Amino acid sequence: xxxxxxxPLGHWLQNRSFALTIADSRWAYPFVQATHFSGISLxxxxxxxxDLSLLGIGxxxxxxxxxxxxxxxxxxxxxxxxxxxxxxLFSVSAETFxxxxxxxxxxxxxxxxxxxxxxIIQCKIHQWAREPSLPQIAKYAGSIELLLxxxxxTAAVLIPYGPLVY
Amino acid sequence: xxxxxxxxxxxxxxxxxxxxxEVIEIANPESFYxxxxxxxxRTWLITCVYECVNQVDAVMNMLFxxxxxxQDNPIIISLTSTGWTAAALAILHYYSxxxxxxxxxxxxxxxxxxxxxxxxxxxxxxxxFPWVWFSxxxxxxxxxxxxxxxATAYLPTWSFQLKVxxxxxxxxxxxxxxxxxxxxxxxxxxxxxxxxxxIVSLLLWIGAILMGVEVPxxxxxx
Numbered sequence: 001x002x003x004x005x006x007x008p009l010g011h012w013l014q015n016r017s018f019a020l021t022i023a024d025s026r027w028a029y030p031f032v033q034a035t036h037f038s039g040i041s042l043x044x045x046x047x048x049x050x051d052l053s054l055l056g057i058g059x060x061x062x063x064x065x066x067x068x069x070x071x072x073x074x075x076x077x078x079x080x081x082x083x084x085x086x087x088x089l090f091s092v093s094a095e096t097f098x099x100x101x102x103x104x105x106x107x108x109x110x111x112x113x114x115x116x117x118x119x120i121i122q123c124k125i126h127q128w129a130r131e132p133s134l135p136q137i138a139k140y141a142g143s144i145e146l147l148l149x150x151x152x153x154t155a156a157v158l159i160p161y162g163p164l165v166y
Numbered sequence: 167x168x169x170x171x172x173x174x175x176x177x178x179x180x181x182x183x184x185x186x187x188e189v190i191e192i193a194n195p196e197s198f199y200x201x202x203x204x205x206x207x208r209t210w211l212i213t214c215v216y217e218c219v220n221q222v223d224a225v226m227n228m229l230f231x232x233x234x235x236x237q238d239n240p241i242i243i244s245l246t247s248t249g250w251t252a253a254a255l256a257i258l259h260y261y262s263x264x265x266x267x268x269x270x271x272x273x274x275x276x277x278x279x280x281x282x283x284x285x286x287x288x289x290x291x292x293x294x295f296p297w298v299w300f301s302x303x304x305x306x307x308x309x310x311x312x313x314x315x316x317a318t319a320y321l322p323t324w325s326f327q328l329k330v331x332x333x334x335x336x337x338x339x340x341x342x343x344x345x346x347x348x349x350x351x352x353x354x355x356x357x358x359x360x361x362x363x364x365i366v367s368l369l370l371w372i373g374a375i376l377m378g379v380e381v382p383x384x385x386x387x388x
Contacts, residue, residue, distance in 0.1 A: 033379050034372075045268075157260045160382065161253050 010094035019091040036085030042078025046071040054142030065129035100162035106155035114148035233317035246315030255308045262304035267371045269297045277364040288351045295344050325384040329377035336370035
């Protein structure tokens with residue numbers, strides 16, 4: 001398994017001083033979790049808003065391209081916060097995470113796929129907006145991105161159940 | 167002899183010895199305040215608190231017996247030990263929490279005037295609150311089943327008790343927001359009460375999320 005070869009790396013990361021500080025402190029871990037969740041709220045929330053707009057759901061007050069532009073800053077701020085919080089959470093118990101199948105699937109497959117889809121959408125959305133009506137590919141891209149982020153969230157929820165697979 | 171009705175006073179008509187109808191006062195604001203003072207006298211309060219503390223012990227014992235029976239219930243056991251049903255319960259619990267808190271936050275931020283100023287608050291509330299209560303129902307049911315699977319372990323854990331308390335308070339404030347929005351809308355000036363209730367509601371739901379994640383982190387259960 002790929003995961004088991006990363007266990008020494010996980011063990012090393014877990015014992016870095018910043019990870020040990022977070023693990024020992026009573027309040028730091030909830031604070032880091034709150035950071036990760038706030039980042040996710042901004043990131044996923046803005047992504048879903050643009051995807052739903054691409055699919056034509058919602059009041060369509062703004063075009064998908066306008067929405068994507070106005071939410072751009074919050075979108076990537078949320079991503080940065082989520083990644084920072086996520087990395088800190090991971091480093092606190094890295095050893096257990098690298099052998100967790102749900103976490104491995106989430107990080108190695110689902111997140112890269114969703115991220116690539118998201119970047120493609122953000123790059124192409126203006127091109128799609130210039131056409132008289134939103135092309136079909138835009139709708140497909142929106143629904144694929146929605147599905148992928150849904151899968152990421154499901155994988156994250158299933159992380160506590162990962163060890164039960166063995 | 168008739169006496170005119172006095173506002174704020176409880177009156178009763180009696181037939182006096184001389185067969186005349188008389189109106190007497192049986193309670194007035196002054197007597198009410200005297201009764202209140204007696205009720206809230208120190209000794210009465212202390213006895214009350216003492217009794218409450220004793221009863222809490224009895225209630226906890228009763229809850230433990232219920233928890234024991236819950237844990238041994240065959241339906242609960244099969245729901246929480248089968249891999250895919252346990253995972254499905256977790257997914258339901260998380261996703262219903264996303265909808266619940268997300269919807270509440272939308273309403274709270276609108277009440278605070280932070281976002282969505284172009285939407286009418288009452289209209290928005292009417293559209294969103296059904297989502298809040300429906301997802302809360304799914305959340306409570308899935309949460310209860312997950313709790314029941316390990317009830318005797320969860321019950322004495324302080325982090326779980328705190329989480330339940332925060333969630334209950336958050337529900338109360340959610341109801342408060344829903345019921346007070348028409349009055350806040352009707353008022354010509356922005357009301358401070360609206361902002362306070364909305365902020366508290368927001369913080370309570372965020373606190374509920376944090377407590378929800380802290381229970382396994384602190385206690386190791388679940």
